[in-house]
Amino acid sequence: MNKHERKVVGASAIGTAFEWYDFFLYGALVPVIGSKFFGEYSASAQTVFALLTFAAGFMVRPIGAVVFARLTDQVGRKVVFLITLIIMGVSTVAVGLLPTSEQIGIVAPILLVTCRILQGLAVSGEFGAAVTYVSEYAPPRARGYFVGWLTGTTALAFSLSVAVQLVVEAAIGTENYDNWGWRIPFLIAVVPLALSVWIRSTLHESPLFQQMKANNTTSKAPLREAFSTWPRIRMMLIVFVMASAQSFIGYVSTVYMLTLMKTNLGIDSFTVNAMYLVVMFLGFFLCIGACRVSDRVGRRPVLFAGLGLAVVLMFPLVNSITSIANPELGRAMDKVSVTLAADPSTCSFQFNPAGTADFTSECDVAREILQTNSVRFDRVDLDGGSTAVSVGDVVVESSPTFSVDLRSALVDSGYPIDGSTESILVESFGDMFDPRVLAVMGLLLCLVLFAQMAQGPASVTMVEVFPTRIRATALSLPYQLGVGVFGGLLPAMMVAIGAEVGSFTTALWYPVIAMALGLLILIFTLPETKGTDISDVQIKGDTAEIPEPLRQEK
Template sequence: MSIRLVTSASMAGTLIEWYEFFAYASLSPYIMANFFPKGDPIAASLLTWLVFATGFVVRPVGAVVFGHLGDKVGRKTTFIATLLLMGMATFFMGLLPTYSQVGILAPILLTLLRILQGISLGGEYGGAITYVLEHAAGRNRAFYAGFVAATPPLGLGLSSLTLVTVAKLLPPQDFQTYGWRMPFLVSIVLTILGLVLRLKLTETPLFEKIKSEKAVAKIPLIEAVVKYPRYILVGIAVAAGHSVLAYTATGYIFPFLTSVPKLSPVDASFAVGIAGVLQLPFYILNAWLSEKVGRRVIYSAGLAMALATYYSIFSWLTGVKDLALVTLGVFVLILATAFTFSVLGTALAELFPTKVRYTAMSLSFNLGIGVFGGFTPSIVQAISYWLNNPIAGVLFYTYIVAGFALAVALTLMPETKDKPLD
């Protein structure tokens, strides 16, 4: 099977997953207004981002469930299932009743659908990266996986720009009433497109090999944890480092821009969406560079860039209202993740053998993302409220986790660019 078809189908499905997941962040001001009581805006904002975090908390569950299926049944079947689960959960999110209609039931249903999204995404990304790597030849594997890695900023941009387009087409009152639902509802079209593409795929050669040899792991989770605990712990740490950068720059940035420089939610979404889309060439370039200089160098460069720039950029953005300048600032924030994420999935998947790769990669990736990244907007925002400083949380949470991850990467993370996949 053509590696281009493999990459395109994997990328299309993963793009849809990230679009649907980021739609929540882009629409957070409208979710806050429609699903929580209006009397306490600070509490409503924190609750909105805690619901956002629930999708991350359950991602390790998705990693275990879908990782087990991926390592026992096969990669293709499993990540078709993750796509369908995410698509249906997101579509029904656009149909939910509001707090004014059903009271406390509204945020409960929102949380349940968010949990389903998180379980889906817990199995999706590991499956897509594993699928591409096991099809790709030799030293080009990180380059092809880089296209899959580039789907988060593209999904972020697509969800934000969908919001902006709908907002421009509808009167403000109509958008506040029902227009905010449209990005969720149109996701069903994207889900169908992704399903059509993925149904054309075949199983990976490496998985077929171990299946024919009857070498499939009996219980992939147990085998991964018992045989590769050090790699899993390193994977958790480096995934955490990336995730605090990503969800500071693409999660916390929304309440920051709407409450500090006081941009409208639509303008904030536009700035973040454009900044995200403009990252795409850098993801591919960095993935290609990792074939030359190594995964660890590229990943560490992203963390170092963030530590050198995040605090000063957030400080500068507090007084900026010009949309072009805001977009530039957010672009620089997200750029650090174009280094870390372009190689993160590849580096983690390369640590493990075929028989446990889906499970072990997904588990370490989603524990790091779920435990640290998902709570980033809530923690950074809570610290900022507590200290009455909108960027205090960046310094006292994002910097601490990212600094620890950089130390782990430099001292404990193996270099895998020349390691053959077995």
């Protein structure tokens, strides 16, 4: 890159990293935020409501894509990603200043939801504007490399949000952090906000948009134009499939595994955060590398390799993480046979988004105990009769002490329901070099690598299949629908599936099957776009007409 190109990419990447830092920060603080803004409810309901508030940021992303992408194609790329940056920054700082429900009652969660909606709208508008802007500055033979610095900031922001929380908590103590220190990571966002706005304000509009503006060829109705012909609709459907497929491995490797290790595997929260800080920091450079490789060999091979490896290796990697991170739990899951026998009419679906249902039947109580302690179990349906759980050779039958007896049987069988003494633990910097900790980080890094191999090339491909006049609109809407709906709901869906089938590992079939189906569709529909002259992409007939790639360096 020359000096000007470094400025364009750097300014865009810094602003994008800041926006994703804010978005991930809320997700990592869900337990604390639940207690502060939904304090009148039970502990479980607090978490449910906090997660639903987090999900609000995902649900509005398609709306943000329509609103801001239209402005991007009509007003300009630079203006929109300045607007979205300011919206994200102000709403993030506002979260750090909000009074709690104890202070102002129901108004507190209403204000919190409002801030989350603004964050979701901002981050959805940011992606389309920023990736379009950088792509239109990049030379054709290095477009993937340029976009990789932007796309990779998702991983970098995840790492930075974890790092800030660890530093603040270490500086003021856990008790102070839970009481008032949780506000600090939100409030210090004002510093990078000011820096990012200043840097981005010094940029010029993208040359392709300036040319289009000078020729008076900007679209008057980009959304209508995007849906004006079947080839364009077809290409948007392909982008939707591509965005959905890459979001599955993206959210499994981050949000789901982060939550799984802290809950089901019983790993200390500080340990998990410390490992993810390193893994996601390396993930930033893996994304840049994957995009650079796609400039050489093509977008399709790298994208397909990432999805294919994720499909084939998902189960072995997650099972290996389980056996290494918590060997005691791994042995119990492999050796102890557990069967739940109950009348199906007494077993409720273990999903309570309103936080109001009471699961009081013995079947529900048994499933809650088994699920909470990561017990792998089979189900046998009975036509009437009382609930019974077989743990190895021991049968725990219905009785006034059913819960106590079941927990006791699990402990005797080898399940570490009171905490494992064999799980990995990071208490100092030196513990990061423990062979088992390094092994788990290596396995997590494999999942992150597959995600970056899919995410990076997918982002630049979306730019390369649509014409300049409707590019931001045509790519943003299907992308945000795919990522927002399938990616955003993935953790909750997998938890519900795991509870229903009796195994959190069995729940992995959901993303594996979805990725395999998406990969199959993309193999037969996605064109190769490496080296495309994006100033003249046209869609004619039934396929995307991609101009001959510009001459590549030997």
